[in-house]
Amino acid sequence: MNKSLTLLLVLFTVAVTQAQEKLITRTGVITFSSETSMENIEATSSQAASIFDTSKNVIAFNVLLKSFKFEKALMEEHFNEKYVHSDKYPAAKFKGTIDQDIDLNTAQVYKDVTISGSMILHGVTSPKTVKAVIEVMEDKSVKVTSDFKITLATYKVEIPSLVKDKISADIDVNLEANYK
Amino acid sequence: MKKCLAVLCLIVCALSVYAQEPANNQQDDDLFAELDDLTIESDNEVIATFKSTRLLIGQSTERVKQRQLHFRISHVFGKIKGIDNFFGLDQINNMHISLEYGLTDFIQLGIARSNKPDKTYSNSIKVSALRQRDGTSPFPFALSYFGSLDIKTREYFPEARNKNFSGRLEYVNQLLISRKFNKDLSLQVSPTFVYRNLTETENDPNAIFSIAMGGRYLISRSISLNAEYYYTLPTFDTHDASKNTLAVGMDIETGGHVFQLYFTNAFALHPGKFAINQSGDFFNRDINFGFSILREFSFSKKSK
Numbered sequence: 065m066n067k068s069l070t071l072l073l074v075l076f077t078v079a080v081t082q083a084q085e086k087l088i089t090r091t092g093v094i095t096f097s098s099e100t101s102m103e104n105i106e107a108t109s110s111q112a113a114s115i116f117d118t119s120k121n122v123i124a125f126n127v128l129l130k131s132f133k134f135e136k137a138l139m140e141e142h143f144n145e146k147y148v149h150s151d152k153y154p155a156a157k158f159k160g161t162i163d164q165d166i167d168l169n170t171a172q173v174y175k176d177v178t179i180s181g182s183m184i185l186h187g188v189t190s191p192k193t194v195k196a197v198i199e200v201m202e203d204k205s206v207k208v209t210s211d212f213k214i215t216l217a218t219y220k221v222e223i224p225s226l227v228k229d230k231i232s233a234d235i236d237v238n239l240e241a242n243y244k
Numbered sequence: 245m246k247k248c249l250a251v252l253c254l255i256v257c258a259l260s261v262y263a264q265e266p267a268n269n270q271q272d273d274d275l276f277a278e279l280d281d282l283t284i285e286s287d288n289e290v291i292a293t294f295k296s297t298r299l300l301i302g303q304s305t306e307r308v309k310q311r312q313l314h315f316r317i318s319h320v321f322g323k324i325k326g327i328d329n330f331f332g333l334d335q336i337n338n339m340h341i342s343l344e345y346g347l348t349d350f351i352q353l354g355i356a357r358s359n360k361p362d363k364t365y366s367n368s369i370k371v372s373a374l375r376q377r378d379g380t381s382p383f384p385f386a387l388s389y390f391g392s393l394d395i396k397t398r399e400y401f402p403e404a405r406n407k408n409f410s411g412r413l414e415y416v417n418q419l420l421i422s423r424k425f426n427k428d429l430s431l432q433v434s435p436t437f438v439y440r441n442l443t444e445t446e447n448d449p450n451a452i453f454s455i456a457m458g459g460r461y462l463i464s465r466s467i468s469l470n471a472e473y474y475y476t477l478p479t480f481d482t483h484d485a486s487k488n489t490l491a492v493g494m495d496i497e498t499g500g501h502v503f504q505l506y507f508t509n510a511f512a513l514h515p516g517k518f519a520i521n522q523s524g525d526f527f528n529r530d531i532n533f534g535f536s537i538l539r540e541f542s543f544s545k546k547s548k
Contacts, residue, residue: 090282103499113283115275126279130286136542137309137346138500145292146465151427155283157276224466227499 087116087206087243094127094239098232105139105231107132114241116206118168123179123208124159125239147221148186157184158192166198168206174198179210185219206243213237288379293386293424294432295495296502296538297344297352297370299458299472301513302491304432305386305422307372308346311543316342318504318513318536325529332533340513340536344368358514362396366416366514376424385423392416394516411442414516418456431459436474436519449480452520454488460495468495470506476521486525489518493534502538507531 092112098105112127129150134140144150160181166174175197183192196210213234216223223231294304297314308314322335329335342356354368374387394414400406415438422432434456443450458472474489493506509526510518513534524530 088282090284111284113279115279115282117275122275124275124279126276126283128283128286131284135544136500136540137312138502138540141292142497142499145427154286155280157279159275226466230499 085117085119087118089114089241089243092125092127092239092241094125094132094237096132096235096237098235100230100232103230105134107134107140107143109133112239112241114208114243116208116241116243121162121166122159122181123162124157125241126155126157128155130154147223153185153187155184158182158194160192160194162198166200168200168204170200171202172200174200183214185214186221188219190218208239208241208243210239211236212239285380288377288381290376290378290386290424293376293422293430294460294470295468295497296504298504298536299432299460300470300491300493300504300506301489301508301510301518301534302434302456302458302472302474302515303370303388303390303418303420305372305388305420307349307370307388308344308352310346310349311545312346313541313543314342314344314538315541316340316344316536316538318342318534320508320511320513320532320534322532323524323529324507324531324533337511337532338513338534342366344370356514358512358517360512361398361517363398364514364516365395365397366392366516367395368392368416376422385421388420390416390418390420392514392516394514405442408442414438414440416515416519418515428462429459431457432472433457436515438516438520440516440520447480447482449482451479453477453479454519454521456519466497469493470495470504474519476519483521486527487521487523489523490526491534500540504536504538506534508534 090113091110092114093108093110094112095106095108109127109131111131112125114123114125116123129148130144134143158181160179163178163180164174177196177198178193179196180193182189194210194212196208199207201207213236215234217233294306297304297306297308318340319336320338322329322332322337324332337360339359340356342354344352344354346352350372352370356366358364369391371389373389374383376386377383394416396412405411417437418434420432420434422430424430436454436456438452440450454474454476456472456474460468460470462468471492476483476488489508489510491506491508491510493504496503509524509530511532512518
């Protein structure tokens with residue numbers, strides 16, 4: 065009888081642990097910027113959703129392109145209408161596997177982590193490896209930050225010749241996600 | 245009792261296995277599907293119905309967003325009648341400057357000045373009451389109100405007319421209703437009411453109703469063809485259908501600027517003058533060339 069109860073308890077614990085193997089956030093912050101001698105453009109979204117599947121060391125991101133806020137309202141409209149066509153391709157996605165071993169049970173900072181996977185933007189899927197910093201906090205929450213570049217041509221985002229001097233061919237992306 | 249427990253155990257086992265299954269067999273798409281549910285939904289407002297807050301010379305349902313300032317210079321040249329006045333470019337018929345500021349995303353305030361014919365200052369407000377939406381809670385059209393108090397500051401004769409301040413005022417009220425049918429085609433209908441406190445002659449009406457119709461068609465990512473027509477209701481004797489205002493032209497958008505080029509029979513660029521059945525006869529070659537340049541400035545807190 066007691067044995068049975070213990071077994072039950074163990075099983076319950078397993079089931080509960082299972083559910084906790086995915087860390088999530090709905091408010092990841094992604095900033096991208098284009099710098100040229102003519103014009104600097106920057107936009108930020110703080111509504112990037114992400115899942116960190118700790119059982120498989122997989123991280124996935126999803127961000128709606130319409131959630132990026134620009135300083136100039138016209139630019140925001142052009143970004144959605146003319147460049148990334150967010151009516152047709154509403155979100156940018158990334159999924160990758162962490163190449164290093166990470167212990168999420170002890171507070172520690174892992175620098176020079178690489179995450180290998182693929183990115184989907186503007187309807188194009190392309191392999192992508194990014195460098196990241198993963199911080200495991202005392203309360204077991206996890207913070208992931210990353211800086212990387214994307215090349216617009218890879219994702220078939222065309223820049224009209226009229227504004228070629230104003231928009232960089234490579235876009236710097238900065239990402240921060242706090243998982244719970 | 246023991247049997248009962250065993251069954252319970254089995255059920256829990258099954259449950260935990262079940263909980264594990266999706267985790268183990270998880271395909272790429274499942275994780276992304278899970279993410280889709282997690283992602284905060286955007287408000288699904290239909291954007292870029294028109295490239296600018298003017299269709300060509302009349303107002304569109306586009307608005308100046310919060311903390312943005314639109315500076316616009318518009319010109320209409322003289323009648324296009326032959327090389328001797330360089331197809332009208334020798335004379336500038338009208339010089340129109342406007343500043344429009346977005347108080348919020350839904351209320352825009354503007355001031356403008358038109359030199360001809362009355363040195364008119366316009367004080368305007370545009371309220372974006374309803375926006376077209378798609379997605380889970382769709383709404384079929386956008387609706388805005390545009391109102392303007394115009395003050396004519398030119399000198400009048402005789403002196404009594406000159407001193408009559410209320411006689412210098414006119415009021416413009418427009419309901420702007422637009423729909424973006426697809427990524428290229430947008431159409432707009434705008435019932436318009438103009439009231440002038442004092443007219444030039446007794447036969448001129450004080451109150452004039454017009455219905456504006458217009459639209460745009462994108463021919464490339466940066467260029468659209470536009471047209472608009474102000475049909476004035478024949479509620480007065482001096483009404484002449486050929487004097488209704490027509491404008492055809494194009495938007496060219498280049499990053500921070502929007503250029504508009506058009507041909508029109510109107511010689512004024514504020515609705516208090518072009519929406520009142522007083523333009524030239526478009527089909528009798530009373531056609532002028534005009535253009536406007538729009539530059540957007542940002543006072544957004546994000547600006548560094």
